[in-house]
Amino acid sequence: MGILHSVGQNGVNATSDVKTVQSLLNKSRIRFAIFSSACSALNVDGLCGPNTISSIGKFQKLLLQHHTPDHRVDPGRATWKKLNGNTNNHRNLLSTPAPTLQFGTNLELWFKNQIGHHLEGLYESFIGEIRDFNQNKSHHHITHPLRQGDDQWAKTLLGHSKRGTIHSYGCALLSLTMAAKLIGSSTENWPENTSPEDLDPIKANNILKKSNVFVANSYILYIVGGANALGMTGKDSGLNKKLASENRATIDQTLNDGGLVMAHVNYKGEWQGDHWVLLTNKTSEGEYIGADPAYGKAIKLFSKPDTGRTSENHVLLYGGSTSMGKSTPKNVQSYEVVRFITLKASQ
Amino acid sequence: MILHTPKTPFKGFLLLAIAFSTSSCNAEQKDAFDPIFSGMPSGEYISRNCIHINGFSIQKIEKELESELSVYSSEPCGGDAIHRATLDRDTQLAGVWGHYLVLDYGTGPDSRDIELIDLSESESNFRSTYVMEPEFAEQSLSFYKPAEEMVAPEKCDEGEEEAKTWSEMGLGVGIAQKMTFQSGTTGATVDSETACYPIQ
Numbered sequence: 023m024g025i026l027h028s029v030g031q032n033g034v035n036a037t038s039d040v041k042t043v044q045s046l047l048n049k050s051r052i053r054f055a056i057f058s059s060a061c062s063a064l065n066v067d068g069l070c071g072p073n074t075i076s077s078i079g080k081f082q083k084l085l086l087q088h089h090t091p092d093h094r095v096d097p098g099r100a101t102w103k104k105l106n107g108n109t110n111n112h113r114n115l116l117s118t119p120a121p122t123l124q125f126g127t128n129l130e131l132w133f134k135n136q137i138g139h140h141l142e143g144l145y146e147s148f149i150g151e152i153r154d155f156n157q158n159k160s161h162h163h164i165t166h167p168l169r170q171g172d173d174q175w176a177k178t179l180l181g182h183s184k185r186g187t188i189h190s191y192g193c194a195l196l197s198l199t200m201a202a203k204l205i206g207s208s209t210e211n212w213p214e215n216t217s218p219e220d221l222d223p224i225k226a227n228n229i230l231k232k233s234n235v236f237v238a239n240s241y242i243l244y245i246v247g248g249a250n251a252l253g254m255t256g257k258d259s260g261l262n263k264k265l266a267s268e269n270r271a272t273i274d275q276t277l278n279d280g281g282l283v284m285a286h287v288n289y290k291g292e293w294q295g296d297h298w299v300l301l302t303n304k305t306s307e308g309e310y311i312g313a314d315p316a317y318g319k320a321i322k323l324f325s326k327p328d329t330g331r332t333s334e335n336h337v338l339l340y341g342g343s344t345s346m347g348k349s350t351p352k353n354v355q356s357y358e359v360v361r362f363i364t365l366k367a368s369q
Numbered sequence: 370m371i372l373h374t375p376k377t378p379f380k381g382f383l384l385l386a387i388a389f390s391t392s393s394c395n396a397e398q399k400d401a402f403d404p405i406f407s408g409m410p411s412g413e414y415i416s417r418n419c420i421h422i423n424g425f426s427i428q429k430i431e432k433e434l435e436s437e438l439s440v441y442s443s444e445p446c447g448g449d450a451i452h453r454a455t456l457d458r459d460t461q462l463a464g465v466w467g468h469y470l471v472l473d474y475g476t477g478p479d480s481r482d483i484e485l486i487d488l489s490e491s492e493s494n495f496r497s498t499y500v501m502e503p504e505f506a507e508q509s510l511s512f513y514k515p516a517e518e519m520v521a522p523e524k525c526d527e528g529e530e531e532a533k534t535w536s537e538m539g540l541g542v543g544i545a546q547k548m549t550f551q552s553g554t555t556g557a558t559v560d561s562e563t564a565c566y567p568i569q
Contacts, residue, residue, distance in 0.1 A: 237540070
């Protein structure tokens with residue numbers, strides 16, 4: 023039995039897939055004593071709740087030695103293979119079986135035999151990881167999307183404005199911040215000893231203020247300038263011009279090359295955009311994954327609208343009824359990408 | 370302050386404690402609610418989820434993907450609500466203006482909406498797209514409604530130099546029409562004035 027879609031944190035969490043993963047996690051408690059002592063058995067109910075997500079994280083930490091587990095099982099990836107019992111997975115360096123030595127064995131002979139065997143296994147695993155990386159350079163995944171309304175920064179004044187806050191106006195700032203944490207790098211206006219993973223919207227706001235990319239006395243941000251200040255290059259497509267669906271190829275190429283895309287979505291009815299989200303990946307199923315700063319949630323966009331909705335030539339991607347899982351807000355279902363900014367790591 | 374003889378020190382201490390605690394209650398500060406736009410009255414938080422503004426009390430309860438808003442006119446955040454609404458994550462309570470509940474829709478500078486909900490009738494509501502900051506006066510609201518086009522900075526009359534600055538930064542330049550809404554009506558009238566604004 024396999025899974026069709028991702029299961030876990032920010033996963034698609036289709037009922038049958040969740041049941042499959044829950045069953046395999048329970049079986050893993052029998053196979054791996056270290057996992058059994060760390061986790062209780064799960065109720066195989068097809069609902070991906072906190073217990074299931076926590077079990078996936080513990081599985082990744084204990085059995086795959088992930089230092090920062092993403093708490094998610096993706097079809098065909100390492101966590102799935104380990105769960106499914108592919109113990110001879112040559113792609114996984116850490117699953118190479120350990121050598122065993124019996125009492126009385128000629129140690130030198132044993133050692134030579136083991137080294138030859140395991141070095142070959144380690145080599146194959148390493149080459150496999152490189153091949154995987156080259157085929158899918160973008161492994162970007164935002165485990166904790168930022169939310170504009172978060173109390174930590176919601177009331178912080180954005181840019182040089184005297185009234186406008188990050189909560190009210192900061193969708194572009196948060197999208198840039200999330201992007202910079204993944205592919206950004208420090209520039210002259212960064213505080214000393216600040217690395218990209220240390221960034222939060224307040225720090226990013228201060229960097230952008232120092233970099234003079236906000237309009238005077240305002241929260242209006244020159245986004246490409248902001249990208250530069252956060253150690254990325256940016257290219258804007260669609261400012262006040264209607265794009266065509268062919269422009270989606272640029273989004274695909276950027277994501278395939280390991281870049282990110284800020285997508286300007288319209289949901290209020292005019293053809294120009296209202297809100298910025300960040301896209302990080304295109305899946306093998308053709309879905310565009312990212313993070314939405316209005317909700318602080320993962321989001322999925324599609325190249326075609328849901329059945330019953332008209333497609334428009336100037337719209338590159340669409341929100342849908344499953345963009346944020348079962349309870350996708352109506353605004354998100356109405357999302358239409360009408361402009362985008364590609365982001366790449368500065369060389 | 371009452372002086373007590375050493376024969377009744379406990380009673381003296383108790384009275385002092387009551388005096389201090391009473392004065393502390395009178396001096397207790399409630400957190401202020403600042404409206405989003407200038408020209409609107411401030412309010413105060415009666416409790417964590419209850420705000421008192423201009424004779425109305427407003428309860429806002431946060432949920433995972435939305436918030437529930439209830440407005441009351443009699444007891445603070447209690448009794449029968451005169452208005453209820455479910456607000457998406459892009460919607461904020463801007464404040465209360467006269468007998469209107471004011472909501473602000475948007476996550477960035479572009480294409481924001483302002484909505485005035487008439488709490489006296491719940492009928493004569495008003496909603497419009499706007500750019501820049503609306504101006505609230507006692508009986509009127511002025512705002513700029515954007516046209517769906519970019520313009521060259523030279524079209525910006527007195528704002529041409531500023532518009533050129535925006536353009537040089539890499540921003541777009543838009544043009545917007547001034548509108549005025551009068552309290553008690555249902556629509557806004559078009560003024561002759563226009564203004565340019567930067568497009569993010």
